[in-house]
Amino acid sequence: MKFLDLFAGIGGFRLGMEQAGHECVGYVEWDKFARLSYQEIHNTKGEWTAHDITTVRASDIPRANIWCFGFPCQDISVAGKQKGFTGNRSSLFFTVTRLIRDLEEENRPEFLLIENVKNLLSINGGWDFAKLQIELDEIGYDCEWDVLNSKEVVPQNRERVFIVGHFRGKRTRKVFPIERENRSTSETNEIVRLFNGRQEGTYGSQDILSPDGISTALNTMSGGGREPKIAVMGNINPSGKGINGNVYSSEGISPTINTNKGEGAKIAIREATKKGYSEATVGDSVNISQPNSKTRRGRVGKQCANTLETGLNQGVVVPVITPDRMNKRQNGRRFKENGDPAFTLNTQDRHGIYDGLRIRKLTPRECWRLQGFPDWAFDKAQEVNSNSQLYKQAGNSVTVPVIYEIAKRFKFN
Structure with missing residues (x-):
């Protein structure tokens, strides 16, 4: 499908969408340094573009199936002044919906993909998020949303809310919830017992738990052989002694970690x-x-x-x-x-x-990697921007693999 990249930044939306097989038909970005990186990374020759979304007219915009936009979060983030939609930056959401209102229904996008900070759900007592839903409803979109954490796909704890708008009458397919394939038992919040002490007439402290499940809560023991046991199967030291050489059974509980067990300095x-x-x-x-x-x-x-921010x-x-x-x-x-x-x-x-x-x-390259950008993209951006801008651009971007996971689920029924 064809998509439009609004508040484009360095093209995190674009990269994830293109990895899923979609085609970009145009982009809007006002920051001149972000535009430099965007144009170096992506093949934008001949594409429609604009610098300021507030000056764009609906008649100027090329036809697209999907509009992608992570509208500014400065007025919504917990690190900001908490003005919500009354702030000058985050109110740009309504600039986008105004453009959609000005389009004939047959020209409106089938999908909207919106991203913002998690605090969007609760700022101003949740009323701003209610306003967002009302606005989408009035322009013809049913919406679904989910909070996704980048740590599922990259080593960065970054929670963001993603909203997908479905244009009524176009029979678009649901996207959320998104779950990892081959989810292990440990992620189902279940306790898996290989041996149940209570059912066998002994004590719960004799349970043997599978490493694929979560642990039970530890409690106080009264002694008398009822406390948890550690099964030592052998010792690899030449002397056959010493805790550093102990080999423990995978079916028992783990020994306490100490400074002699490889934990290292702190x-x-x-x-x-x-x-x-x-x-x-x-x-x-x-x-x-x-x-x-x-x-x-x-x-x-x-x-x-x-979570990466715009500064180092x-x-x-x-x-x-x-x-x-x-x-x-x-x-x-x-x-x-x-x-x-x-x-x-x-x-x-x-x-x-x-x-x-x-x-x-962290180096700028590492920050870009934490957002899922390949090194070749960073190398291109580095040719036209300073390190301070590269740090800022990484912090402002979306996480590319998260966008890809959403983008590959865009389908018509």
Whole structure:
């Protein structure tokens, strides 16, 4: 099907739609830097385009089966001023619906694909989302929606609401809910018992649970052999002893993880929780904006990125050996390995002992990867934009694989 790309940004909608076999017939984007990236990434030669949607007339727009738009979220996001549809940016939603009103019914798109932040569902007590549904109903669209998290397809925790409008009378097929294929038992929120202690006349503490199900809640035990057991099958150490060499049965419970079991070094990241901090290990992301804030929570993403924003706000925990200077300055210099003699002391360089970890910033390329863009697309955008713009563009974009999962479900009955 043919689609129109409104509030196009760098073309996250477009890339996902084209991967599903749809064809773009035009795009609208006002940010000059985003347009540069868009035009470098996509083959836009000969396509209809406009810079400002408020100046577009319905008669100018090419015919399309689907209109895609993630209208501005600044007035809706919890990070903004919460003006909702009374704000100048997010009210542009009604600019799009005005264009549809001005079209003859036979020229209106069969589908609308709309994206925004999750807070759209609840801002102003839910009345703004009600207004959105009323507006879509008045221009002839039945709508369905779902909140999808990018972490299902990329390592980024990014919840967004997606709305699909179906033009009444065109017999379009439902899109939601979207579920991963081959969903495992553990994702059905069920406890799978291989051995049920209560049914066998013993105790629930004797249950053997399948690793494909979720765990039962731990409770206090009164002893006497009723506490949970760990089945040790053998030991791979030459001496046959030592907890580091123990081999445990997959049908029993897991031993407690400790510093001798490969958990590794950690960094304490300040958070406004009862504990006061969260532990970050190698591969975790850390939100590095306002590091000394006493009110922030959720700063550590366990093996995945936090939601990308338009500015650089994240780092990743990586191993490092020198405590001060991360990059070598002289030919032949290298990081010392454990047990090596130290460099010659001098009056300039600072020396120290390996503390195991540091936090580095995510690169623009990594941010684009977290939104599902291929490296070739980033390389093209990098030729025409600065790093600050590339960070901003990644944060403003939609996640390409999420769009693809939706786009491949667009069909007529």
